[in-house]
Amino acid sequence: MSGHHGLYRPGSSVLHRLPAQVKLVAALLAVLAVVAAPRHQIWVFGCFAAVVGVLVATAGIPPRLMARRLLIEVPFLGFALLLPFVAQGERTEVLGLPLSIEGLWSAWELIATATVGLSLSVLLASTTSLPEILNGLQRLRLPALLVQIMSFMVRYTDVVAGELRRMRIARESRGFEARDIRQWPIVARGAGTLFVRCFERGERVHLAMLARGYEGRMPMGDASGAPWSAWATGLSLPVLFGLLALTARA
Amino acid sequence: MHAPDGFVNAPTSIAAGVVAAAGIAVCLRKAREELDDRTAPLAGLVAVYVFAAQMLNFPVAGGTSGHLLGGTLAAVLVGPFTGALCVSVVLLVQAVLFADGGLTALGLNISTMALATVLIGYPLARFLLRVRIPLAVSSGIAAGVSVVGASLTFVLFYALGGTTEVALGTVTAAMVGVHALIGIGEGLITALTVGAIAATRPDLIHLNRSLAPTPVEV
Known part of the structure; x- marks a missing residue:
């Protein structure tokens, strides 16, 4: 397990050094505060965005990279842009188009909360390595079995993706090209084969673990508790966001 | 999505989180009964499978393509509890490691895409198989229906606490309409995949085993 996964970028900033369990809790609570903030107070979302911007800079994530990672929400933006057309209520004219005022507010709220929430998720994933996240989830009392399943999943993702790639190359080197629905049976056969291989690998892994003395628990890394100072640093973010949301509501 | x-x-969001946590707790206990101490490696590898199968592109037409969601497929292959558990783990990993799906929406996503899908798909597949519809066809129909059913569960959560002012009827119609199309694709892919596995390793398919007469103990 290399500890490098999809979004992780090694670094030594304050955000990288905070224990994972602190970051997980802080991110979750902060996003909850964002979700709870009233939509009509645009300034409060400006404040959220500014704080997130400072955090991104602190973590040393290049803005372009951040922007690319935000692209995951594009299909969802399409949905949000439809809202002013289909929502009910009073209408207003924008460039000659009758748009629902409530729909416009809804679209704004969806885009704003989803973007701030996604940015925080990306920050979390970019500054926390895989073993740290698993240790953090265990410290947060997530059932050990669930953490074990997650660790197996993450550990074998590259192996299985490689298997998938070799099967695709094998198909293509025999002249196969997936053009439309008529090729589905062949692709599905690949999916079936992949299942058999994954299941059999699972059985082999289990036997190998038994051979090494597995008795139902995994030796997880030393998941030491976080000092109160780390909790204080980390939780300052949701406290700040919560205060902002409360002020905006008042 | x-x-x-x-x-x-x-x-x-919090209520959906509680539903998801309770569902996962039940699945963890039952999966351990299904798999014993093989649970961690096997459920882990099945979760990888679901994750990887979602990366397989099924071309539709004109350069567009769809992919599997896999809830009912997983339940048919490894059993309802392990299946729902594996899909939940996939969603959890996607949210925490890949920022795919909001952190506060995790409960909502697990409740609809993992729990509701399996809760609808597995009993239906089992019922269809029992009335002598072939395994692959049963799984395919159940998978298609479960996608539409899961979208209705989403509408239910939306009715409870949606943040937009779109009429419930419009949301329901749009969700069911889109997911009926997705469901047809999901059903076809599931049927073809289950058929392919049944042709080589029928013994691996949980739904097959669960309906087979239990061997007499000697």
Whole structure:
């Protein structure tokens, strides 16, 4: 397990050094505060965005990279842009188009909360390595079995993706090209084969673990508790966001 | 598609989180009964499988393509509890490691895409198989229906705490309409995949085993 996964970028900033369990809790609570903030107070979302911007800079994530990672929400933006057309209520004219005022507010709220929430998720994933996240989830009392399943999943993702790639190359080197629905049976056969291989690998892994003395628990890394100072640093973010949301509501 | 943050309000997000946590707790206990101490490696590898199968592109036409969601497929292959558990783990990993799906929407996503899908798909597949419809066809129909059913569960959460002012009827019609199409694709892919596995390793398919007469103990 290399500890490098999809979004992780090694670094030594304050955000990288905070224990994972602190970051997980802080991110979750902060996003909850964002979700709870009233939509009509645009300034409060400006404040959220500014704080997130400072955090991104602190973590040393290049803005372009951040922007690319935000692209995951594009299909969802399409949905949000439809809202002013289909929502009910009073209408207003924008460039000659009758748009629902409530729909416009809804679209704004969806885009704003989803973007701030996604940015925080990306920050979390970019500054926390895989073993740290698993240790953090265990410290947060997530059932050990669930953490074990997650660790197996993450550990074998590259192996299985490689298997998938070799099967695709094998198909293509025999002249196969997936053009439309008529090729589905062949692709599905690949999916079936992949299942058999994954299941059999699972059985082999289990036997190998038994051979090494597995008795139902995994030796997880030393998941030491976080000092109160780390909790204080980390939780300052949701406290700040919560205060902002409360002020905006008042 | 994974729901992002802010689709439903904070209380509904938390309520969905509680539903998801309770569901996962039940699945963990039952999966351990299904798999014993093989649970961690096998469920882990099945979760990888679901994750990888979602990366397989099924071309539709004109350069567009769809992919598997895999809830009912997983339940048919490894059993309902392990299946729901594996899909939940996939959603959890996608949210925490890949920022796919909002952190506060995780409960909502697990409740609809993992729990509701399996809760609808597995009993239906079992019923269809029992009335002598072939395994692959049963799984395919159940998978298609479960996608539409899961979208209705989403509408239910939306009715409880949606943040937008779109009429419930419009949302329901749009969700069911889109997911009927997705469901047809999901059903076809599931049927073909189950058929392919049944042709080589029928013994691996949980639904096959669960209906077979139990061997007499000697």
